Amino acid sequence: MKLAGTVTLPAPPSEVWSLLTDAPRLSRLLPGCEQLEPDGPDRYKAAVKFGIAAISGKYAGTLEFAEKKPPHSLILKLDGKGLPGFVKGEGRIELTPKGDTTEIAYTGEAHVGGLIASVGQRMLDAAARKIVQQFFDSAKAELESTKGAAAEPNSPVKAHRKGN
Amino acid sequence: MTTRYIGKPLKRKEDPRLIQGISHYVDDLNLAGMHYAAFLRSPHAHANIRSVDLSKARHASGVVLALSGADIDGAIQPVPCAAQIPDMKSAARPVLARDRVRFVGEAVAVVVASDRYAARDALDLIEVDYEPLTPIVNPEKAIAKGATPLHAGHKDNVAFKWELEGGDLKAAFKSADKVIRQRLVNQRLIPVPIETRGVIADYQPGEGQLTVWSATQIPHLLRTQIASMLNFPETLVRVVAPEVGGGFGSKLNVYPEEALVAYLAIQLGKPVKWSESRRENFQATIHGRDQIDDVEVAVKRDGSILGLRCHVIADLGAYYQLLTPLIPTLTGLMMTGCYKIPAARMEITGVFTNKMATDAYRGAGRPEATYLIERVMDLVAAELKKDPVEVRRKNFPQPNDFPYATPTGLIYDSGDYEKALDMALKVADYKKLRQEQAKLRKEGRYMGIGVSTYVEICGMGPSSAMPAGGWESATVRVEPTGRVSVMTGSSPHGQGQETTFAQMGADVLGIDPSQFQVVHGDTSIVPYGIGTFGSRATAVGGTAVYKSLLKVKEKLAHIAAHLVGSDPERMVFADGKISAKESPKKSVAFGQAVSAAYVAKTLPADMEPGLEATTFFEPSNFTYPFGTHICVVEIDREIGDVKLVRYVAVDDCGNVLNPLLVEGQVQGGIVQSVGQALFEEAVYDEQGQLITGELMDYALPHASDLCWIETARTVTPTPVNPLGVKGVGEAGTIGATPALAGAVADALAPFGVHHVDMPFKREKIWQLMRKSSGRVQ
Amino acid sequence: MIPASFEYHAPKTLDEALRLVERHGDEAKLLAGGHSLLPLMKLRLAAPRYVIDIGHLRGMSYIREENGQIAIGALTTHSEIEHSELLAAKCPLLPQTAAQIGDVQVRNRGTIGGSLAHADPGGDYPAAILALDAEIIAANTSGTRTIPARDFFVDMLTTQLHPGEILTQIRIAPRPPQSGTAYEKLHQPASGFAIVGVAANVLLGNGRKAIERAAIGITGLAAKAFRAEAVERALNGKTISDKVIEDASRNAAQGVEPLSDLHASGEYRREMARVFTRRAIARAIEAARGVSRGGV
Structure with missing residues (x-):
């Protein structure tokens, strides 16, 4: 499964960079992230609950940063497993300044195995896209709220989830 | 013998109980104190197992036993493979993976609990530490240089190479006017019987008796194999195949669960049941087909075929099942189809990949052969701009050529291929179809006509050509009340032999079919037999029944003649009486003669009491049914949808015991072919995940996808057995796929397309038409 | 194929059911026909x-007229909708759609409320409900609300x-004269779900020569x-011609990101949306003309 796209975030690359590479803040962007703890340099233990409507599952695994070139690009590696199967993915994120904002170009590939791979075909692509969209929506919200309320840089931002 | 019942469309004796849901499949059986097994299966296609932690599962509520591969090391032999090819490498499937898993769905651990919910819940508590390895999914990449071997000790992923050559191939290709080459892919299929597999095992420690109920096509072979795998006395093993809800070859096998559930029952001293889920059935019950054929044909300008050469890559999956390596060799044997082709050569490379094993699936190697040769005939016709019918006709052997020896070493028993072809052309009104096609093309509508003339191998025997016995057994016992028990070594699971054997018995003994009880599937009741597969239950099993019936009849003739004072040779069996030809007064009721055999006071001198006969029948040759199928499709230009418009099938399976059942077999087989042609495909992604993992994504044909199937028959009896029957269980599947493929290619001819690989999914067809729409002729 | 353990409730009244969903929130799932929930x-x-x-x-399975509208209870089965005479006369799009759902067994068991609440991307009713501008009634313990x-x-x-709500009813305005509807579907051969399903609802004007209003x-x-909407805009007010319909249909996938899966790529889906939109519009127009010829 391949994912690619661009998104514009309302802050300069340096700010976006610090958001994406700061574990506590990052954990709030990841949909369903329940835990993100350091596990070595640029490596975190993660516990995530992914799901859409009634379909959901808990995954435990690692999140890793590689080839960090602040504030230009980095590679994000995910490796998790849970009862519904396992996910292994790698994505490259590039940050380009656009005025006061940052254009993010991402390309990635994820391998999904186990139950979700064998029975979830119909929904997988759309679900992955949705998760990416939620992630960047949250990033936007986080950056906007930081802008608006500089006094509370770490104010929790809920993932923007419609319905349900 | 008068044929009052043979050849008549009697309704199936089996159906009332099946339709009402009042008979018993494995999962319907429940024993007191029964426990339930559940298997943890690998989510990885290829991985080392670092550890399996069962501690939490073992402590879960209701769990009585949890075992990993390490726990049963050496206790259970791996899954047997009966097919032997010279120099083939070993690749035995362990009943539980020990150090490495090689396909998604391979069992890693088993849990037994007091109910099936607890067993399933406990699976979630097992922790397996896998070290994922690169999966090898594509068979061509698997044998490319540098590919890592799946199995330790192998230098590559080539399981075996097999060759067959007959005739002067060099000369054929040298004198050819044209050589046509094509790659053909026979995709991987999932058999999907309605009933998934299931096993119950019960062990009585006092008696040492092990009873195994399994959804199997081969109860006796399974009994022998369970005894071997567990090193358990075969005499104390009883295998029962109760109602079996379809097999299509997928239950012509021995599976890890069958031995393991038996082992668990012995360990626990409690009955243990395992019922396969549909998802498990998709992942861990054998698959079918999966061949890549590179074919070359040498032809003369007039359409005569001089030689055929083919290299097959057979994707065997990760391990051998019972007959895995044998299946593609059947393709080799049948590669010249129903044509006189003087020279042929087949090379097969069997390849290991990280997938479930392939094995016998309805037709088993022969649908691939028919597909291969029939596609070749169509390609030759297209290349030479000839009618596909004429190219076929040109190469047929004539009726007086039979028995006909093929360059692949087979001897076709009997045939009249042109007769079946002509009948099909007439029923379909082929000429008119071609006119209609021309007219529609002018309107921008794409109708295609496909023709397949096929021959296949049925009546699997003799033993010299089979991996484990090419004979069948039957015992006929006339009970003291005059009712007749027919114990057959065949193991019908939908074929209807309870009806046809009764019809046969009724005609031989002159009594009503309702007097017969055909007993099968229980190794403690029926004599050792081989089983039901390869369209053999009637041709081989039926002949054994017939011969036993004749033996019983002869004894009855002697008894009756003795009672009425006549000559045994002159006794006639009809209407429940045994009478002397010369005088209707010299007659005795059937039951009276039977009674005499048991009461044993009035028997002829030197005659043993009782009325029972057993026969082990081995045919001298296979049988070779044949026929012609014609298929008409129309393709929706905008969508790529292939719609079946007409289907005509003329099949010749020799003599027919019950035309209703033959009709059902033909129709069912054709529909299964429609499945392969239009819809079905087991798709593994590049990571070896089976992504068509459920019926949500693996498409089977629905009634609404079909058209009416028009059937007709020619009758060319076989000399191989006294009944003259050939077998019809797989004919539809073997004959139909190429007709469908031919029709689709024919419909697409205006787009410059002459071959499309199956399945003909809409988007694939749509893309083809779109790509070449500039070139529409 | 054995579910994880759960607590089963079978309320006897809607009020009781509403209290249960209020109490259990998103830990609860409603079971109606069960065709989506049970496999999951x-x-x-x-x-x-x-x-x-x-x-x-x-009392949650009905099709009736209420205050000039048609009201359908959430538990009405696809089969009941397929065979309803009232709907055939006043809202034929729903029977046309229901007849194309799954197979007979699915239609005998599945419910319109369950199907809408599950909102499967390949579900059939959503297309029809949208084309009909239907209203969906949702209830909770404090009352009901209407969702367009x-x-x-x-x-x-x-x-x-929301968690705590139950979909209770679907309301539809009856078909005006000179209107016609059609549902055209390309089904996924394994599951029967729609790869693309297009519901067209057109109202004709100008002596049935023009499209006054189209809902797709x-x-x-x-x-x-x-x-x-882009298709609708391209149709509204136009005199009917093959070209108008064809051109309008080209906008079917405008602004949407098509799904892509094993059965159909995004590219194919996009093209099929065009084809089936055209077919649905053409058939809806035919229906509108046929009905008015029948003499309303």
Whole structure:
């Protein structure tokens, strides 16, 4: 499964960079992230609950940063497993300044195995896209709220989830 | 013998109980104190197992036993493979993976609990530490240089190479006017019987008796194999195949669960049941087909075929099942189809990949052969701009050529291929179809006509050509009340032999079919037999029944003649009486003669009491049914949808015991072919995940996808057995796929397309038409 | 195929059911026909703690006229909709759609409320509901609210329904004279779900020569069903011709990101949306003309 796209975030690359590479803040962007703890340099233990409507599952695994070139690009590696199967993915994120904002170009590939791979075909692509969209929506919200309320840089931002 | 019942469309004796849901499949059986097994299966296609932690599962509520591969090391032999090819490498499937898993769905651990919910819940508590390895999914990449071997000790992923050559191939290709080459892919299929597999095992420690109920096509072979795998006395093993809800070859096998559930029952001293889920059935019950054929044909300008050469890559999956390596060799044997082709050569490379094993699936190697040769005939016709019918006709052997020896070493028993072809052309009104096609093309509508003339191998025997016995057994016992028990070594699971054997018995003994009880599937009741597969239950099993019936009849003739004072040779069996030809007064009721055999006071001198006969029948040759199928499709230009418009099938399976059942077999087989042609495909992604993992994504044909199937028959009896029957269980599947493929290619001819690989999914067809729409002729 | 354990409730009244969903919130799932929920549970993709079986609630399965509208109870089966004479006369699009859902067994068991609340991206009803501008009635313990169909579908498997709410009724305005409807579907051969399903609802004017108003609902193409407004704009007020219909249909996938899966790529889905939109519009026009010729 391949994912690619661009998104514009309302802050300069340096700010976006610090958001994406700061574990506590990052954990709030990841949909369903329940835990993100350091596990070595640029490596975190993660516990995530992914799901859409009634379909959901808990995954435990690692999140890793590689080839960090602040504030230009980095590679994000995910490796998790849970009862519904396992996910292994790698994505490259590039940050380009656009005025006061940052254009993010991402390309990635994820391998999904186990139950979700064998029975979830119909929904997988759309679900992955949705998760990416939620992630960047949250990033936007986080950056906007930081802008608006500089006094509370770490104010929790809920993932923007419609319905349900 | 008068044929009052043979050849008549009697309704199936089996159906009332099946339709009402009042008979018993494995999962319907429940024993007191029964426990339930559940298997943890690998989510990885290829991985080392670092550890399996069962501690939490073992402590879960209701769990009585949890075992990993390490726990049963050496206790259970791996899954047997009966097919032997010279120099083939070993690749035995362990009943539980020990150090490495090689396909998604391979069992890693088993849990037994007091109910099936607890067993399933406990699976979630097992922790397996896998070290994922690169999966090898594509068979061509698997044998490319540098590919890592799946199995330790192998230098590559080539399981075996097999060759067959007959005739002067060099000369054929040298004198050819044209050589046509094509790659053909026979995709991987999932058999999907309605009933998934299931096993119950019960062990009585006092008696040492092990009873195994399994959804199997081969109860006796399974009994022998369970005894071997567990090193358990075969005499104390009883295998029962109760109602079996379809097999299509997928239950012509021995599976890890069958031995393991038996082992668990012995360990626990409690009955243990395992019922396969549909998802498990998709992942861990054998698959079918999966061949890549590179074919070359040498032809003369007039359409005569001089030689055929083919290299097959057979994707065997990760391990051998019972007959895995044998299946593609059947393709080799049948590669010249129903044509006189003087020279042929087949090379097969069997390849290991990280997938479930392939094995016998309805037709088993022969649908691939028919597909291969029939596609070749169509390609030759297209290349030479000839009618596909004429190219076929040109190469047929004539009726007086039979028995006909093929360059692949087979001897076709009997045939009249042109007769079946002509009948099909007439029923379909082929000429008119071609006119209609021309007219529609002018309107921008794409109708295609496909023709397949096929021959296949049925009546699997003799033993010299089979991996484990090419004979069948039957015992006929006339009970003291005059009712007749027919114990057959065949193991019908939908074929209807309870009806046809009764019809046969009724005609031989002159009594009503309702007097017969055909007993099968229980190794403690029926004599050792081989089983039901390869369209053999009637041709081989039926002949054994017939011969036993004749033996019983002869004894009855002697008894009756003795009672009425006549000559045994002159006794006639009809209407429940045994009478002397010369005088209707010299007659005795059937039951009276039977009674005499048991009461044993009035028997002829030197005659043993009782009325029972057993026969082990081995045919001298296979049988070779044949026929012609014609298929008409129309393709929706905008969508790529292939719609079946007409289907005509003329099949010749020799003599027919019950035309209703033959009709059902033909129709069912054709529909299964429609499945392969239009819809079905087991798709593994590049990571070896089976992504068509459920019926949500693996498409089977629905009634609404079909058209009416028009059937007709020619009758060319076989000399191989006294009944003259050939077998019809797989004919539809073997004959139909190429007709469908031919029709689709024919419909697409205006787009410059002459071959499309199956399945003909809409988007694939749509893309083809779109790509070449500039070139529409 | 054994679900994780759950607590089963079979309320006897709607009020009781509403109290249960209020208490258990998103830990509860409602069971109606069960065709979507049970497979998910058997595969353990879904493991709700509470299953509230509303399948036996009385008085939630009906098709009737109410204050000039047609009201359909949430538990009405596809089969009942398919064979309803009232709907055939006043809202034929729903029977046309229902007849193309799954197979007979599915239609005998599945319910319109369950199907809409599940909001499967390949579900059939959403297209029809959108094209009809239907209203969806949702209840909770404090009352009911009305959700226009256009707002109802939020995303894949996600609707405007809140935890604690139960979809109770669908309301539709009866078909005006000179209107026609059609549902055209390309089904996924394994599951029967729509790869693309297009519901067209057209109102003719100018002596049946022009389209006064068109409403087009499309399902299967994207993560959620939607109204193809660009198609509608290209039709509204236009004199009917093959070209007008063809040109309008080209906008079917405008602005949507098509789904892509094993059965159909995004590219193919997009093209099929065009083809089936054209076919649906043409058939809806035919129906509108046929009906008016019949003498309303």
